[in-house]
Amino acid sequence: MVHAPTVELFSYWRTSATYRVRVAFNLKNIQANERFINVDAGEHQSPEYLKINPMGAIPALILSGKAPLTQSLAILEFLEELQPQPPLLPTDIFERARVRSIAQMLAVDIHPLITPRIKKHLMHVNGFDDALWKAWQSKWFTTGLSALEQRLASESATGRFCHGDSPTIADICLMSIVVVMRIFKITVPDIPTIDRIVTACEQLDAFVRAEPMRQVGAPSQ
Amino acid sequence: MVHAPTVELFSYWRTSATYRVRVAFNLKNIQANERFINVDAGEHQSPEYLKINPMGAIPALILSGKAPLTQSLAILEFLEELQPQPPLLPTDIFERARVRSIAQMLAVDIHPLITPRIKKHLMHVNGFDDALWKAWQSKWFTTGLSALEQRLASESATGRFCHGDSPTIADICLMSIVVVMRIFKITVPDIPTIDRIVTACEQLDAFVRAEPMRQVGAPSQ
Numbered sequence: 001m002v003h004a005p006t007v008e009l010f011s012y013w014r015t016s017a018t019y020r021v022r023v024a025f026n027l028k029n030i031q032a033n034e035r036f037i038n039v040d041a042g043e044h045q046s047p048e049y050l051k052i053n054p055m056g057a058i059p060a061l062i063l064s065g066k067a068p069l070t071q072s073l074a075i076l077e078f079l080e081e082l083q084p085q086p087p088l089l090p091t092d093i094f095e096r097a098r099v100r101s102i103a104q105m106l107a108v109d110i111h112p113l114i115t116p117r118i119k120k121h122l123m124h125v126n127g128f129d130d131a132l133w134k135a136w137q138s139k140w141f142t143t144g145l146s147a148l149e150q151r152l153a154s155e156s157a158t159g160r161f162c163h164g165d166s167p168t169i170a171d172i173c174l175m176s177i178v179v180v181m182r183i184f185k186i187t188v189p190d191i192p193t194i195d196r197i198v199t200a201c202e203q204l205d206a207f208v209r210a211e212p213m214r215q216v217g218a219p220s221q
Numbered sequence: 222m223v224h225a226p227t228v229e230l231f232s233y234w235r236t237s238a239t240y241r242v243r244v245a246f247n248l249k250n251i252q253a254n255e256r257f258i259n260v261d262a263g264e265h266q267s268p269e270y271l272k273i274n275p276m277g278a279i280p281a282l283i284l285s286g287k288a289p290l291t292q293s294l295a296i297l298e299f300l301e302e303l304q305p306q307p308p309l310l311p312t313d314i315f316e317r318a319r320v321r322s323i324a325q326m327l328a329v330d331i332h333p334l335i336t337p338r339i340k341k342h343l344m345h346v347n348g349f350d351d352a353l354w355k356a357w358q359s360k361w362f363t364t365g366l367s368a369l370e371q372r373l374a375s376e377s378a379t380g381r382f383c384h385g386d387s388p389t390i391a392d393i394c395l396m397s398i399v400v401v402m403r404i405f406k407i408t409v410p411d412i413p414t415i416d417r418i419v420t421a422c423e424q425l426d427a428f429v430r431a432e433p434m435r436q437v438g439a440p441s442q
Contacts, residue, residue, distance in 0.1 A: 054371040055326060066315055074321035081314040093302040094287055100295035105276060112333040150275040
């Protein structure tokens with residue numbers, strides 16, 4: 001099932017939230033036309049883009065004739081409902097809740113704290129320098145991933161991936177944090193279960209092809 | 222359908238995320254036993270509570286014999302799947318995406334920035350005083366609600382509530398921000414559509430009964 005002519009993704013090579021949607025497209029074999037919004041050049045704050053998403057946030061998804069869809073977690077749920085196979089959520093409602101909870105530990109408890117708008121505000125309004133910003137990033141990556149490690153290591157539902165033996169939106173959100181940490185050259189120690197799951201994800205072409213550094217607009221090294 | 226003996230909600234009177242779950246319980250007429258975790262006294266960081274939620278975050282939900290469920294948005298989706306009536310999400314997948322997107326503008330783009338752990342870190346590590354903290358809160362409440370106002374005012378799917386004429390998880394998340402703003406005595410100007418929807422929500426007993434100041438443990442005034 002391919003929606004190529006009708007699916008338009010407003011994206012940027014580096015953003016964690018776009019990466020999530022890109023992996024879901026790959027896993028579900030949905031072909032999207034990516035339209036690159038240069039966040040570093042401020043295109044996400046242009047009047048044209050603000051008509052698509054008043055928050056000025058990436059990504060936004062447009063299926064022809066429909067209003068733009070925004071917010072990456074909402075888009076992931078939409079794609080799951082649009083094209084259920086292969087599933088990115090389990091069928092059991094308790095298991096679905098676990099997967100969503102793990103996804104939110106990453107996409108809600110970590111990611112909003114380290115976005116470009118927060119960096120800009122802390123540096124321009126609150127006088128952070130590079131060292132303070134890096135300490136801020138490290139604090140929230142470490143706090144969140146350490147708590148997640150404890151869950152993943154102790155809960156029997158953890159498998160080859162965050163939940164069982166096939167990738168879910170939890171793994172998509174985990175990898176969306178990991179790829180950003182790499183760009184920022186931040187490491188979190190003592191998370192062996194997470195490290196193992198990251199390796200499992202990296203063996204899947206759907207995750208590899210979505211990597212920020214492989215996208216149009218990414219720096220050449 | 223009542224699950225009284227088996228539903229245990231670990232809660233605190235003031236937290237925005239607990240409020241969301243409490244409203245959903247009320248709308249769906251699910252009876253839960255609330256177990257109060259005194260966040261101000263640090264009980265959410267006690268070894269006992271960290272066994273339930275390693276993030277030390279409120280709320281957590283336990284249905285007897287099952288592992289604890291955490292993350293309020295995941296719990297809302299779970300309750301919707303557990304007991305679909307009355308629905309807190311539309312049936313059309315595009316409409317569901319819109320409702321989830323609005324919910325996430327509130328619960329993902331605003332709320333994580335103004336939680337107690339962020340306040341504690343900014344004040345104790347980054348030297349914020351009360352004025353800087355209040356400015357930080359105002360910045361993110363205003364940015365997020367102004368963008369949401371633009372959406373709600375311009376999109377035809379907006380009705381008496383954020384989406385159509387019955388409450389959804391979008392309204393629950395909107396009110397979860399509003400009740401917290403009131404506790405902090407913060408107001409955001411020029412959001413007439415939001416103000417109108419807030420008034421509509423406040424006419425529903427399910428929202429009124431969930432208000433922080435009406436919960437056990439709340440200050441008497």
